[in-house]
Amino acid sequence: MKKAVIVRDYTIPANDFTIAGEASSNVRKILTQLGVSPNVVKRASIAMYEAEINAVIHGKGGNAHVEIDENKIYIVISDEGPGIADLELAMQEGYSTAPDSIREMGFGAGMGLSNMKKHADILDIDTEVNRGTTVHITVYFNSDKKI
Amino acid sequence: MKISEIAQAINGEILTKNHDNELDIKSACSADLMSDVMAFSKENAMLLTGLINPQVVRTAEMMDMKVIVFVRGKKPTESMIELAEEKGIALIATEYPLFEASGRLYEKGIQGSGEN
Numbered sequence: 504m505k506k507a508v509i510v511r512d513y514t515i516p517a518n519d520f521t522i523a524g525e526a527s528s529n530v531r532k533i534l535t536q537l538g539v540s541p542n543v544v545k546r547a548s549i550a551m552y553e554a555e556i557n558a559v560i561h562g563k564g565g566n567a568h569v570e571i572d573e574n575k576i577y578i579v580i581s582d583e584g585p586g587i588a589d590l591e592l593a594m595q596e597g598y599s600t601a602p603d604s605i606r607e608m609g610f611g612a613g614m615g616l617s618n619m620k621k622h623a624d625i626l627d628i629d630t631e632v633n634r635g636t637t638v639h640i641t642v643y644f645n646s647d648k649k650i
Numbered sequence: 651m652k653i654s655e656i657a658q659a660i661n662g663e664i665l666t667k668n669h670d671n672e673l674d675i676k677s678a679c680s681a682d683l684m685s686d687v688m689a690f691s692k693e694n695a696m697l698l699t700g701l702i703n704p705q706v707v708r709t710a711e712m713m714d715m716k717v718i719v720f721v722r723g724k725k726p727t728e729s730m731i732e733l734a735e736e737k738g739i740a741l742i743a744t745e746y747p748l749f750e751a752s753g754r755l756y757e758k759g760i761q762g763s764g765e766n
Contacts, residue, residue: 524708609701612685
């Protein structure tokens with residue numbers, strides 16, 4: 504792996520819906536300033552934002568670690584929440600364990616994980632019940648994946 | 651359509667100060683569920699919604715949307731207006747319900763998807 508050019512770490516606060524998305528917004532700005540193509544910027548930001556929202560909703564907050572080199576952005580979102588009991592089920596569109604309070608905020612429709620997969624070039628999820636979840640998202644700058 | 655024309659078509663009030671009125675908005679999506687906006691909306695430049703919370707502005711930002719129309723007389727909070735101004739997103743409020751606001755804009759040529 505080539506040395507990362509830009510490394511950023513963010514804390515994702517627990518249950519604070521007002522500032523959720525701040526990390527993704529910041530990364531989006533960095534990618535735009537680097538001149539990354541709008542399609543890639545959008546895909547990386549949506550995948551990261553979905554993961555960030557999930558960490559707020561399910562994971563009692565967590566951390567975001569971002570590495571950008573000349574070819575790709577690699578994003579790691581980790582939480583110490585309840586973990587995902589059945590990952591295959593959770594990947595299905597429409598499956599959600601989000602509480603009503605989150606649905607009232609316009610989220611929790613069970614689209615987040617599948618949407619991350621759709622936008623990322625590589626998506627890896629490590630999860631363990633009662634230990635937490637770590638999502639690894641890679642988006643290549645020269646990727647022509649369309650959304 | 652220009653932002654001022656959009657506001658006019660739905661008797662809307664533009665709530666943000668620094669919008670770019672040279673922008674030509676061609677497409678929109680209407681939804682109260684931000685999860686679906688992110689999962690299903692493609693290259694739309696405008697969001698119509700009845701949902702009020704800061705994540706509506708965030709979702710629009712991630713989706714490259716330039717305009718949010720709040721329907722059914724819903725008004726965004728001051729902090730949402732500030733966030734939108736910071737992100738260069740125009741906010742418009744209208745009394746029309748979601749269907750009617752969408753219909754009026756569709757009638758003026760706004761499409762369901764397309765280029766910004």
